[in-house]
Amino acid sequence: MSAPLPSWRPGKVRDAILAFVEAVTTEGGPDHVPPAERIAVFDNDGTLWCEQPMQVQLLYGQAQLHNKLAADPTLKDRQPWKALIEHDFKTLHALGKEAVLGAVIRSAAGVTIAQATAEALAWLTSAEHPLLKRPMLEVVYRPQLELLAFLREREFKTFIVSGGGVDFMRAIAETTYGVPPEQVIGSSLATSLVEADGRLELMKQAHLASFDDREVKVQNIALHIGRRPILCVGNSDGDLAMMRYTLSGDGRRLALLVHHDDGEREVAYDRDFKLSPLVEALDRAEELGITRVSVKDDWDAVFPDR
């Protein structure tokens, strides 16, 4: 068998991951965790795929704007749509994650979940990423795909817990990440059950049932998984609560914080990225026992080969 995690450079971080997995999977060892309790949670935007210049779902919202404007021309004078049309990142960043992402998620109302997922899939499998100039589904981080697969080989159950819309992520989570829909937790709209031709479908309502960020991530982990994770991977202050929740359980735990510090191969950002800032988690990582992952130093490759 080849060495695990080939895109993770040898060093303290890779060693920490391997030592953790070894410890919790060693039968009879002091840190052994039964497979059923090997719950790993991953944020998505900025953790599993690129979130620059803005989250992929916002790129989708922008791409859908011509349809939305045809239906409601007044959108062009309203935020965050005006800023999305004008590529006005200063305003988008000032509006913040919930105002922008929440609006884009809400704008998917008025169709069934099945329709919304099919439309998202069609775009995700055909669009090009504006910054990286590669297919949208190839902006995922190669080291993370390896980590997800490695964990599953070691009988972990891998979950996504993200602020992204749950239906949007489910469109590609299984094929891209190997994470089935029932292991994807995200922001969600209220739905109503409708009947057409004897067939029951769920229609998306323009009302956020859950905006899955910060402490809501912990609440949703409890609601959907019902077990405290032993491994948590994130990249922003939106993930700090679930990292702390993970670490404050009994037994051996690991929390990884991806720090985007590689301006050459990707984008270097943290505190000033107001669509998902990294401030407190970075400042408190050491105190809280969170392991910082440097994209620049710890990842030998960032994206999949082309």
Added chain:
Amino acid sequence: MSAPLPSWRPGKVRDAILAFVEAVTTEGGPDHVPPAERIAVFDNDGTLWCEQPMQVQLLYGQAQLHNKLAADPTLKDRQPWKALIEHDFKTLHALGKEAVLGAVIRSAAGVTIAQATAEALAWLTSAEHPLLKRPMLEVVYRPQLELLAFLREREFKTFIVSGGGVDFMRAIAETTYGVPPEQVIGSSLATSLVEADGRLELMKQAHLASFDDREVKVQNIALHIGRRPILCVGNSDGDLAMMRYTLSGDGRRLALLVHHDDGEREVAYDRDFKLSPLVEALDRAEELGITRVSVKDDWDAVFPDR
């Protein structure tokens, strides 16, 4: 290998189950369903375990009353507590499922999820069922335990989708049914994230976030599972929406409706059990393509051997 489903009597219903499972698991066959899409959903009360004279969680609420009365003596004059104290089934039935079960679920507020689950587990593993005079965890239906195990052998993923409180069910779902916590969907309270000694916990609030019954079951299936089930098992009108949702998908589907018609080995009831009535689903079963399961005729054994 011994024949599957030994507690299911040979006949049309057992044949229908075996034919369905054979069809969807036969590689290359016209009805083949890949393992990832083999989603089976089961109601709990009255489907997986006995709900007479009232749901197990209501028996628990009743058993906890002395603690609750010590904290708030006015409860004895308020419903549904007054009726629970007085074993006044007429009033309990008149109040209905949501009023009674919802109140009992809400009354678990003020403790952490972990505490609530531990307390429920302690009771569930020590209490005796008042009607059946057997340990509380032996009021599960033996044919259903066999069906759950048989489906998992055939690479189905089995979920519970029940009006019962999700934390209450999770206390025993894995050990009793082989269903892990992340595959248990139920009614839930709002929670708040609290910190004590650096440890993060979720405190249950006295506010129902979801009462998982009727169309809400379908909404929660979409939210938690994100896939339309191909098999649905229930026993009351509360399960009709998820049965219809299951059946109205493409391809081969099966919905089973357990009809408690055995007054000798259990309790015969349907229309008049106001804590979870079976009226519409029974009347429309044939029209909707729902397979009726007779406890009397189709189950060779009802409960586990003692």
